[in-house]
Amino acid sequence: MASSMLSLASTSPSSSLSLSDNWKVKTKIGGFGNAFVKTKSFGRTTMAVALNVSRFEGITMAPPDPILGVSEAFRADTNDLKLNLGVGAYRTEELQPYVLNVVKKAENLMLERGENKEYLPIEGLAAFNNVTAQLLFGADNPVIQQGKVATVQGLSGTGSLRLAAALIERYFPGAKVLISSPTWGNHKNIFNDARVPWSEYRYYDPKTVGLDFNGMIDDIKAAPEGSFILLHGCAHNPTGIDPTLEQWEKIADVIQEKNHIPFFDVAYQGFASGSLDEDAASVRLFAARGMELLVAQSYSKNLGLYAERIGAINVVCSSSDAAARVKSQLKRIARPMYSNPPVHGARIVANIVGDPALFKEWKDEMELMAGRIKGVRQKLFNSLSAKDKSGKDWSFILKQIGMFSFTGLNKSQSDNMTNKWHVYMTKDGRISLAGLSLAKCEYLADAIIDSYHNVS
Ligand code: PGU
DSSP states (O other): OHHHHHHHHHHOTTOOOOHHHHHHHHHHTTSSOOSEEEEEEETTEEEEEETTSOTTTTOOOOOOOTTHHHHHHHHHOOOTTOEEOSSOOOBOTTSOBOOOHHHHHHHHHHHHHTOOOOOOOTTOOHHHHHHHHHHHHOTTOHHHHTTOEEEEEEEHHHHHHHHHHHHHHHHSTTOOEEEEESOOTHHHHHHHHTTOOEEEEEOEETTTTEEOHHHHHHHHHHSOTTOEEEEESSSOTTTOOOOOHHHHHHHHHHHHHTTOEEEEEESOTTTSSSOHHHHTHHHHHHHHTTOOEEEEEEOTTTSOOGGGOEEEEEEEOSSHHHHHHHHHHHHHHHHHHHSSOOSHHHHHHHHHHTSHHHHHHHHHHHHHHHHHHHHHHHHHHHHHHHHOTTOOOOTHHHHOOSSEEEOOOOHHHHHHHHHTTOEEOOTTSEEEGGGOOGGGHHHHHHHHHHHHHHOO
């Protein structure tokens, strides 16, 4: 720390004083209040020092986040027509945030029980870790029965991915992670931050607005043996295009042939199809082959627990012994970063999944949410097809699943959506249908048609 602060000072354009020199300056003239000191001499150093020039002068402004930055821009827009389709967060038909009834019930139960706020163990709440792995793999899955899964509670999907990235960096030095092109924007940040090299595999074919399956297979084959292959378990973000079960089998074949390690990101279990089991089919197919794999989970979307930061990293190992060692190392990575995870969301999940009545209520509510999204998807398609007289085929919108639609709009067209129509979306052409209401579909269709045909 000290050395990095010193180097910060020495690279600062405003001063070449050492940390202790600066301290002497400040103490001599009585603190930080004075704006400037003319020339002063304090032993070794004689120079003019601008005291109100920050020690952080060398730090440049970071660009806004491509996804979360869209919400900031949306909040600043005062136009009544504005529509936020940037972030993947569920809204009601009235475009309001939604707290699931089953979550409120679980929270009431927790209050009644008067649960304490003691620290959790580093690996998180045991009851949560048990149910989250069961939800993912199925309670009777041999990997669970045989204790082959190392599960550690993480700070939602992002934090769980980050733990896994740190594990890869530490124990597979030089190993590459292959990510889909395109993918969720934060994947690249996560691996960059963890200093894990990554490259892309082909995934989306703009010509068919579908999966480039052959490209994907070829790129996975061409990757250095023992690479990590990052796969979206369901509802691929941003394209909304998932492989079929037959295609998943072929993907698993190639990964096995090349001794790669599959690494699933499951952020939408239950949200793609409305069924928790169907949406976990890809992960279970790989586990059934006896493969070792990593799976990051998130409860942001399917339980609407965005701000509770609740998720998990699961590492399926070929033995329970290896799983115990992996878990111990995941804990070792977590401890200096955040010590131990928050308890509230973990208790909510554990209470809901562990109680048959609440679990059923959750599934019903999730079906409702997934159903509302399917409804606006259909209405958007209908509106586009009715209004657009050019003959363009918009049916790809119906083929995509999950929260998003990948419209194929380019950056200028997406800019037009925002600047002219006040429709906020990411610049890759993705819109979150979870932020759309039936009432706004016609307006959105007008905006898309205008942007598609009138902006190049
Ligand atoms: N993985 C994928 C594929 C995601 O889409 C997201 C969320 C996450 C992981 C992480 O979500 P957690 O809340 O950390 O569990 N993507 C959303 C949310 C906004 C964001 O970028 O974080 C999105 O709009 O793409």
